[in-house]
Amino acid sequence: MxxxxxxxxxxxxxxxxxxxxxxxxxxxxxxxxxxxxxxxxxxxxxxxxxxxxxxxxxxxxxxxxxxxxxxxxxxxxxxxxxxxxxxxxREKFEYTQKCIDDAVREIREQFLEGENAELEKDREALNNLLHELRHLEDVNEFFVNKAAWEAAGTNIGERQFDSDDAQDYVNQSRQYxxxxxxxxxxxxxxxxxxxxxxxxx
Structure with missing residues (x-):
């Protein structure tokens, strides 16, 4: 980019x-x-x-x-x-829909791989999470952070979308x-x- x-x-x-x-x-x-x-x-x-x-x-x-x-x-x-x-x-970072889509895609690949992909309830939980992350009220820092940190704590199989995942998502969703x-x-x-x-x- x-x-x-x-x-x-x-x-x-x-x-x-x-x-x-x-x-x-x-x-x-x-x-x-x-x-x-x-x-x-x-x-x-x-x-x-x-x-x-x-x-x-x-x-x-x-x-x-x-x-x-x-x-x-x-x-x-x-x-x-x-x-x-x-x-x-001027703002240091910009949040674009493309960056957000790329970050969501990486989260999907990370959490829906291996045996976890067979867990239907976890797939549903993840898809709900991704829906929240992708459909923001506005593409800016406040709403990106809000969506990511509200999602922290979501269980996906044996893993949890935790605070580190939320911060990774925020970092991936932005560009200079x-x-x-x-x-x-x-x-x-x-x-x-x-x-x-x-x-x-």
């Missing part, structure tokens, strides 16, 4: 963006936008180990465990980078939001532009 998000951000949101880098009072200020167009414009400010982000895709603050500078982001994955997030004006992904993807695109230009000089 991240590949789909990255493709959208690179080829739609940030297509045609150009990076301008300036050093100001010990800070690195990077503007990343289309010339004369503020759509999906984003500004990064590096100060010591801090990264400050603002623009059309929201605002965020990251506290890194290394000095913030170009050339240090290309190998990062979204999970590791997001661990450094201190605050953001497009805005959160765009912060790292933007940095990688800037590195690709700026560092390749420096090497060409």
């Amino acid at each position: 991240y590949d789909v998000i990255e493709n959208t951000i690179r080829n739609e949101w940030f297509k045609g963006h150009e990076a301008t880098v300036n050093e100001v009072d010990g800070m690195t200020v990077i503007n990343f936008n289309k010339p004369k167009d503020s759509t999906y414009a984003i500004t990064y400010i590096f100060k010591d180990n801090m990264v400050f982000i603002s623009g059309d895709v929201g605002s965020a603050v990251y506290r890194l465990t290394w000095k913030a500078q170009l050339g240090t982001f290309s190998d990062l994955n979204i999970g590791y980078f997001t661990e450094k997030l201190e605050c953001s004006s 939001s497009y805005s959160i992904c765009s912060y790292l993807i933007g940095l990688k695109m800037i590195e690709e532009q700026v560092l390749s230009n420096r090497m060409a000089v």
